[in-house]
Structure formats: structure tokens, C-alpha cells
Amino acid sequence: MESAENITLYIQDQMYEFFEKNQLPIFLFHTISKKVVAYNSAFLQKTAHYKHLVSIWTANYSSENTPSTFVEHSKNKFQLLSSNLGEDLLLIQIIELTQSPAGGGKLTSKQDVLNQKKNSSKAFDFFKEKVETAFLKVFEIAPLGFVFTDADFKVLWSNEKSHQLLGRSSLSQSSFVDAILVDNIDEFWCRVKENKKASTPVSSSFSIKNIKSGTDLFIKCTALANPVGDEGAEGFIFLLEDETEKTNFSQEIKTKSLELNQINHELDKFLYSVSHNIRGPIASLEGLLKVIEISDLNAVNQLKHHLRLNLRLLNSFVHDISNVATNIHTHVKYKEINLYDMVDELLLFMNNIYELNAVKKINVPYDYTLISDPDRLAIVLKGILKNSYQYRDIGKNNLIIEVNVSKNEDFHLIEIVDNGIGIKDEVKPRIFDMFYRGTELSTGNGMGLHNTREILKKIGGTMNIESRDRLWTKAKMYLPVDPN
Template sequence: MFQDLHQKLKRNQNYCLPVERGMERDFLSFTDFFESGKDPMFIIDLRSHQYLNVNQQFVNNHNKFDSLLSKFEEDIEGEIELRSLQLSHGNQTFLFNPIFQTQGKALVQVLELNELNSAARDSGKKLIEHPFVDMSVNRELLNKLPLGLIHTNRQFESIWINKKFKSLFGREIEKDFNFIDAIYVKSISQFWDKIETLNEEGGQVNFSFVIHNLKKSEEVFINASAIAVGKKHHLEEGFIFILEDKTENMHFSEEITKQNLALNQINHELDKFLYSVSHNIRGPIASLEGLLKVIEISDVQTVNELKHHLRLNLRLLNGFVSDISNVATNIHTHVNLVEVNLRDVLEQMVFFVDNIYDVKPKLNIDIPNNYFVRTDADRFGIILKSLLKNSFQYRDTRKDQFEISIKVTQNEDFHLIEITDNGIGISEKVKPYIFDMFYRGTELSNGNGMGLYNSREILKKIEGTMNIESKEREWTKVKIYLPTKV
């Protein structure tokens, strides 16, 4: 048979496989493999079974497998696409391995399994027992797959894995590696139902699980497909699992969800902000308009009495505009870190605020004279001014003495600044809302409800945090945490 084949090939020695667009690079690499490879190869037309070309190794070793060519042709009768075929003659076994197929033509590699095992036995190496390992081209392609691949036996013990599988687990895979023991399946009962279906009906099942990558010390989310394999595939009976890493998609989806939630929150805050701005401005303006009408019909003495109300409303408007300006400044201005003398800035802020309220508190500042913090001086000043104004505004007039105590402590992570007053305190029902925009927690409030909200947002910008402790009618303590390393 080989003689007839050889005569046909002499008439068509320059034949090569037709190349589909976009496959030129692959074809060139396979052509080089065909011409210089150490294994016998031939090109066959699957429709006519005509042999179109053979390489030199095929010519040199045809006597080993010439008798199997007829058997090979019988087995591929009617096949449009070739699969690997393992054929035996006497004590010799050959694997006809299709490497490249296009337009009804196939490039076939012929591997002598007996010879490979014999060479391995002589070298002291493990006998070759898995076609993925035997086929050098297949092994190279499977190791380049972006998908993890593992072939297991019926007990899910690994027989062969590719490089991507190792990288997903982030470790070397031991000889007795059990695939099922190494994964976390959310619903184990559903998983076993699918494996049972696979055993009974064949085909393919899909499922998801999580594995722990030891090298990166992180969870990896996997979408997997499982296929039952056996002797008809020339493989040991068991399963092939194909693993696709979906971790990045999961994180991307989580990030989109977080961004949507954040955007909804921003829109909600913006709606509330615009409504409250109009409300807070409308009140003082309406009062000013009313006062002006009264002034127009009043005598000099009455006008003098109304000046206090005019000043109060103008102060409210000015304070509100200042708070709005602080919000915009905090959002759009870069943080400017400088060394700030904490005691000096606190004494300045107390002096500024007590001039507004014309009240002198009993002040106790437990801060060294040269205690410096690295922060944004302007933002820090706004925060202190707002918090001290609260202490003055909500002082308890029933008590003999209005007191404010300020102290600082430090550890390796942060400066802790505590401002404690003996004012009216905060009720338990109000505490959950004190940092909400425009929230006013007491009837004594004549502000716009932006003080604590604004203070916390500005503090976030300089990587600080704050919380407030209080006992109603007794005291309030504000704790400001500023990072020591910025």
C-alpha cells in the first residue's frame, strides 16, 4: 500500500494544506513542524482519503505502521473531523494524532507508544501513560490555554494538569492531589447531582466554585465545565474539568454595584442639599423683608430695637453661605499638609468663638506648648471652629459654670484630640442622626444643620475620623483622630 501511496505523492510533492485567512502564522509553525519533526507525519484529504504529502520520517519508518493505514482509513470513514486513534498490530501500538485540520484536510502525526514507553523505561523515567503528555504539540497548546485543565480518575485524583491550572491554585500540585477536596462548592448537593447526571447521560455539566490561591493568598472564583471521558477517548476513565477564572469579572461587578450605590447616595444628598439650601436661605430673606417693611413705618427708637434682629438674620445667612463655601472648598481644593501647633490653633479658635457668643468658659487645655500635628491648617481650623461653636451654643445655662476641656494623646497610628463640655448633651434618640446633612437635633438649634456633617466630611479629606459620646443633660465629648503618618 505504501508503494502506491509513494507513487501518488511523487506526482504532487509540492502540495501543502490550504490556509484560511487569519491562520497563516499557525500554518507556518505547523509546516515547520511537519518538515523537521522527529515523528512521522502525513497530510490526508478526509473526503477522498487521498494522501497528499508525507514527511521524511514517514518515508523512513513506513514499514512500522504501513499495515495499519488500511485500518486507519476504515476508522475515519465518513468523518469530517479527525480524532486521535490508537491502533495496534502485533506487539506494536501507534497513535494517529491529528495536529492541524482545515477545509477537509488534516495533518496527522504518528506516534509509536511502545517506543516512547521503552525509551522512558530505559532512562528510568515514569512510563508514559497519558496522551496529553505523549503528544508534544497537544501538550504545548494545552499549556498555552487561558483555561485551567485537569484530567482526573473516577475518584477525582489528578492524572494530568496544564500550567494554567497550577497558576490558579498558586502552588505545585502533589501526586495524590484530589480535585474535589481542593475546591469550595456553594451547594454540594447540586454539584453531586450534576456529576451523577454526567455519569448517566454523558455530555457536559457546568458549575461554579471557589479555590484559594496560596501564592497570592486570595480567593479565586471559577466557572467550570466537566466532561466524562473514558477508553473511547483513549483516556483513563474519569473526568476532564475546564476552569475559567471569573474573579476579575466578579470584582468588576462588585465595583459597579458599589459605584451605583455611591451614585444613588450622591444624588440623594444632592436633592436634599438643593432643597435645604433654598429653605435655609428663604427663611432669613423673608425675615429681612419683613423687618424692612416694619422699619419703613417705624420710628427711630423702634428701628434701633430691630437692629438686633437684622444682625441675627444676616449672621444666619453669612454662616450658611460660609458652610456652603466650605463644602465646595473641601471637594475641589487639594489638601495642603503643614506642621500645625495644636495648642496655638485651639487657643485661637476658642478666642474667636467666645467673642461671637460673648461667653467666657472655664477652659482646661491639656496639650504641651510645642505639640505639632501634620495636617491641612485651613481644614483643621474649620473643624475646630465648628465643634467649639456647638459647645458654646448648646451650653447648659442652668449650670453655674460653663466648662470646656481639651486634651491630646498619641500612639503610633494617630493623634487623639478630645473636646469635652458640660453642656446639655445629646439624647439617645438623636445620636444616630447627628452627622446627617441639615439635621437639627434640638429646638435650641438656630444653625443650618450642616456643622457636624461638614466637619466629618472635611475630616475624611485629611484622612481623619471622629465620633461623639454624650450623656444627656451632663456632658458631650468629641473625639478627633488624626493620622500620625501622612
């Protein structure tokens, strides 16, 4: 097996085997001359029985004939199935749907048989020449890559699809092992060689690099033993199937499934935490009301603080839930915002809520503006400032809050720095988790930083937190200069 000629000879032999040894009567018809050019052995055994039938079919043939035709002859019905072999050549199979009369259709003499076989042999040379072109055409237009190799994997012939998959203009005479550029599949080649005398296909799937485009493709490669050429010669047919799209789709489904599982997990956790966070303050309020009913006026006055605190917690939680819903369902509305005015107003609001006069350092120009959603940005800044007030260090004389802003061509950087209790290193990785409380001093519901980051994402921003335990915390928020 030294060239691609062995392959075409092999194809011819297989077609001859199919044609000559088929038990159905078959003839070959040339559409231009409208003549029968060959009969197989099954046809020649009952030539007289089929000859008139063929003449009826030939007389009525046109290029618009369907692949299946029914013909009645001598009270018998036949179905003629035609297959286009290309190059104006049809292969016609005759299926007898009713039995012929007993003894009918026998040849009148042995000489007739010999003459028919002689004529058929000459015509079949014409047929074999046409078949070679027709079958190679099928391999060329197939959606699979076909590569024929010898026993040492030297490429003898390959179709255009295999060249496209591998990114090569030709594979002729090259080593197929080297051509696919894949490491760690030695086991595949060993299995192929072990099965070289068996008809069992050997398959493997792997990723290859297309050397022309540089893209990665996921290929299913199937090897079949392919005896070609002289007796004893061996080789292989390799089928290459591009499964990249199917693999990517499968991976996308897997990814979406994992995301859905995560969402369901978060939803379960969310619902549990919502009920827990609402139940706690309500239970406390009910308990306080029962105590009030049996207490004197002085005791009631002392309980006012606890009532106010629980109502504030409940209101805060409802407010946070409302923010989640608003962020999900409300469209972003971009407007021009004066950042100084927004920060100053929020700090004044926080001082009133917490009844605390923090030291404010607003390093923001009075006329500094940016384009964003004012409602969402206010929620983000309020969430950060709320943490600064809530986790202030009572051992320090004053709560100091510093707000800075800077800008480059891509984003605004807003920094809020406080001198509070800071964040311990071991809890920093989880501070953005929903319902996570990072300190025993927390009286909130664990949704603050999670909500703040999610709302910031909605307006195209990101954030990170830097902190030193017991010293300071710095929240850095990045907002796009051009959010559209």
C-alpha cells in the first residue's frame, strides 16, 4: 500500500462485490445513451424473465423519474429502485413483488448465458471507472473528516473536511500521529494497532489545536481496520467528527445547572433568613408589650428604648428587602448627580438617626458631578455610611468619616474611610455573603454589604473593602465615567 491508488482499487473491489454477488437482479443504465451497460449474476440467471421488464422501464425513462418505479409484466408486479452513481450512471435493483409462473424465465441455452456474461464483463469496466469518481466524490463532500493511512499511520488520502479541521492544506504522505498535535493519547494509537486485524471500531475524543486558526476543537476520532491493496497489506480509515459545538452546549447546560442549584440554595437561605429576621423583632415586641401590661410607669419609660430598637431593626430589615426587590425589578435611570450634595445630605441624615455628631471630612469639590442612577447610588453610599456609624469604636473620642473622590478616563473612585473597629482578617473573605455577620457587635440582618455590592453592580460599578482590625476601614467604589 504505497499510494492512494490502493484505496480506489479497494473501493472498486467492494462495489464489484456488492454488484456481482447481490441476490437481487441489478443492471446498470447509462442515462445519456439510454442503454443498459451491465447485468449482475442474479439478473443473468433469469434474463428472459426480466428482459421485457427492462425494455418497458427503459422506454419510459426520463430524467424526472423518481428513485422508485412500479412495473407490471405478465401478471407480475415489480419495483425498480434506482441509485445515482454520478457521471450519468444509474444502478437499478429489481424487486419482484409477485411470484412468476413456474418454470418461466429460464434461458434457452448455455451459450446465451456465456454471451451475456461476456458483454456484462466489458460493460463493467466502464462501470468501475465511473464508480471510482462517484465514491471519492461522496468522501469529499461528507461532513466528516476521512483519513486513509497505512499500518504505520502514514496518510495515503484525506478529504477536504479533515484538512479544515486540522488547519492544513494537505496531509498526503505525512504522519497522522504528528498531524493531529495531541499529547497523552498513546493509549489510543496502541488500541488502534491492536485492532488492526479486527473489525471493531476504536474511538477516542480529545481536544486539538487548528494550526491555521489557532482555535481549539473537540474531536471524536474513530479508527477502522481497512485492508487495502495486495493481500496481507493493512491500513486504517480514521473518521474525524467535530463535536466542539455539542461539547460547548453540554458544558453550558452543566454550568447553567450549577448556577440554578446555587440560586435555589441562596433562595432557600434567603427565605429562611427572612422569616428568622422578621420573627426575632416581632417576638421581642410581643414580649415587651406583655411586660408593659404588668409594669408601672417608671418601668414602661425604661422599656421605650428596647421598643424603639426592635422597631428600628424591623424597619431596617423591611427596607433592605425592599431595596432587593427594587434593584431586581426597577430599570436603571441615569441622571447627572452632584456628589458633594448627596454625600453631605446622607451624613446629616446619619447623624440624626444615630444621634451622633461625627467628624466629617468631605474631600469632594462642590461642583463635582457624575452620571449614574441617583436612587441606587444613594442606597450604596448610605449602606457604607451606616456601617461606619454602626461599627464605630466607642473607645475613641470621635467617629471620623472621610469621603474622597478621584477620576480617570474610565471611572470615578469614591472612597469612604472611618476610624471604627475595623474588620478581622479571618472574616474579610465573607463580608459580602448574604446574611453573614462578621462581628458579635452586629445588630443588623447581614444583608447590608451584600445588597450594596449587588446594587452597585446594577449601575456598572464594583467595590472592595480594605481594613485594619481596631484601626480603620476603607470602602472603595468604582463607577464608570460613561455608564451607557
